[in-house]
Amino acid sequence: MNLDLFAPDDIPLLDVPLGPRAVVLRGLALPYVEALLPDLDRIFTAAPPRHMVTPGGFRMSVALTNCGALGWTTDRRGYRYSDTDPQTGQCWPALPDTFLSLARSAADAAGFSDFQPDACLINRYVPGAGVSLHQDKNERNFDAPIVSVSMGIPAVFLFGGLQRSDRAQRVLLQHGDVAVWGGPDRLRYHAVSPLKDATHPLFGAARINLTFRQAG
Ligand code: MD3
Ligand code: FE
Numbered sequence: 001m002n003l004d005l006f007a008p009d010d011i012p013l014l015d016v017p018l019g020p021r022a023v024v025l026r027g028l029a030l031p032y033v034e035a036l037l038p039d040l041d042r043i044f045t046a047a048p049p050r051h052m053v054t055p056g057g058f059r060m061s062v063a064l065t066n067c068g069a070l071g072w073t074t075d076r077r078g079y080r081y082s083d084t085d086p087q088t089g090q091c092w093p094a095l096p097d098t099f100l101s102l103a104r105s106a107a108d109a110a111g112f113s114d115f116q117p118d119a120c121l122i123n124r125y126v127p128g129a130g131v132s133l134h135q136d137k138n139e140r141n142f143d144a145p146i147v148s149v150s151m152g153i154p155a156v157f158l159f160g161g162l163q164r165s166d167r168a169q170r171v172l173l174q175h176g177d178v179a180v181w182g183g184p185d186r187l188r189y190h191a192v193s194p195l196k197d198a199t200h201p202l203f204g205a206a207r208i209n210l211t212f213r214q215a216g
Pocket of ligand 2: 049135136190
């Protein structure tokens with residue numbers, strides 16, 4: 001057995017098909033990361049990541065922002081997509097071409113041609129931050145896939161089924177990994193375990209996740 005293929009706690013690091021239309025494409029984003037950093041920086045300046053509150057009143061441990069025509073937000077009144085940043089009343093920053101070409105080549109590689117995202121949710125995690133089990137169901141069109149790009153320190157991703165109680169698979173998502181989900185896997189429950197302490201040469205003690213959706 002090649003032990004290099006396994007993380008210390010036996011999480012496989014190979015390309016794993018997680019479902020009929022769900023796959024992790026290991027390292028697919030690596031050639032794109034350097035070129036998108038200046039765009040990411042501009043977005044963080046115009047619309048800084050912030051901790052939002054769920055309808056239940058919990059402050060999210062993840063800080064988030066958006067780029068694109070629509071941005072995902074939450075507050076006491078609910079989850080929704082909005083064409084403006086509630087913090088400034090301004091449009092979200094545009095979806096940069098560097099982001100778009102990465103999202104489209106990942107969708108193509110997973111067999112989803114003609115992916116046209118209008119929303120990119122940007123999550124920033126620090127050690128200890130995570131996201132509890134949920135479905136992504138605020139988008140108008142469930143026919144389009146979701147493309148998720150992981151950068152910075154690693155995270156354990158939990159990939160469940162269509163019922164909250166379904167057993168979840170664990171997948172380690174590392175810098176440069178891209179996950180694509182669509183079709184029958186589009187509404188599967190998923191979560192991110194609280195991150196362990198770590199440091200990444202480009203991102204420091206942080207994980208940045210870009211999630212591209214067709215929301216409108
Ligand atoms: C699996 N973010 O923002 S993205 C989210 O790593 C979110 O920041 C996680 O879940 C993160 O909503 C995971 C990957 C993802 C997105 C949508 C999915 C996985 C999915 C929909 C169905 C199944
Ligand atoms: Fe999600």
